[in-house]
Amino acid sequence: MTEAGVEDLRKELLFSALRGSDGDSSLAVAIFRELAISIVEGRLRPGHEVNSAELARRFSTSRTPVREALLLLERESLVIVPPRRRPYVSPVDMRQVREIYEIRGSLYGLVSELVVARATDEEIAGLRTWQKVLADDAERGDVHAYFWHNVGFRNAEASLSQNGELQRRLSSLGLQMHRFRHLSLSLPGRLLHSVADHERLVNAYADRDAPLASAVSRSLVLRGLRAIERSGQV
Numbered sequence: 464m465t466e467a468g469v470e471d472l473r474k475e476l477l478f479s480a481l482r483g484s485d486g487d488s489s490l491a492v493a494i495f496r497e498l499a500i501s502i503v504e505g506r507l508r509p510g511h512e513v514n515s516a517e518l519a520r521r522f523s524t525s526r527t528p529v530r531e532a533l534l535l536l537e538r539e540s541l542v543i544v545p546p547r548r549r550p551y552v553s554p555v556d557m558r559q560v561r562e563i564y565e566i567r568g569s570l571y572g573l574v575s576e577l578v579v580a581r582a583t584d585e586e587i588a589g590l591r592t593w594q595k596v597l598a599d600d601a602e603r604g605d606v607h608a609y610f611w612h613n614v615g616f617r618n619a620e621a622s623l624s625q626n627g628e629l630q631r632r633l634s635s636l637g638l639q640m641h642r643f644r645h646l647s648l649s650l651p652g653r654l655l656h657s658v659a660d661h662e663r664l665v666n667a668y669a670d671r672d673a674p675l676a677s678a679v680s681r682s683l684v685l686r687g688l689r690a691i692e693r694s695g696q697v
Contacts, residue, residue, distance in 0.1 A: 491531035647687035
């Protein structure tokens with residue numbers, strides 16, 4: 464496996480979020496995509512008001528696709544659309560962050576056990592390729608590239624579990640999960656800790672050590688939670 468480009472990973476993630484929304488217009492999808500990426504990457508902060516009229520002008524469209532896009536964003540818990548008030552980016556709730564991270568930690572612990580049991584040596588070598596890309600991103604201090612390549616690494620892991628239901632459970636955590644992940648990785652020192660954890664994880668896979676791989680995977684997830692808790696940004 465070779466690493467995907469950042470733009471390809473963005474498209475893959477948003478395609479997953481848009482499943483079941485085939486009736487929405489291409490303009491609605493374009494507006495959804497722009498806003499979702501800006502929220503996930505932290506350029507639109509909690510409480511930021513979304514100006515529907517401005518979006519309609521920017522995309523040369525009526526208010527209808529904008530409303531469709533906002534409903535998709537609301538479904539993903541990225542915006543709040545109150546009656547008779549301007550929509551705004553949803554706040555980050557620490558309890559929700561903690562609950563999502565606890566679920567992710569358990570699910571990825573299971574992913575790691577299944578990767579050890581089911582992945583071939585060649586497939587595990589593919590994960591090492593991803594890990595090297597992450598190391599390059601961390602060395603450059605490129606948070607955005609690291610985040611998206613981390614999404615690719617985790618998606619590759621989930622695929623190697625050969626458990627479609629498990630992959631659907633992970634996907635169901637939605638874009639809000641990725642918003643929290645990006646926040647965690649943007650905190651000081653997080654990239655170096657994360658890339659070291661990923662190296663330990665890939666080594667555990669190569670050694671076929673399921674208990675260690677599962678423990679490292681859970682620890683990797685929960686370290687992100689602890690970083691957010693200590694940051695005081697939520």
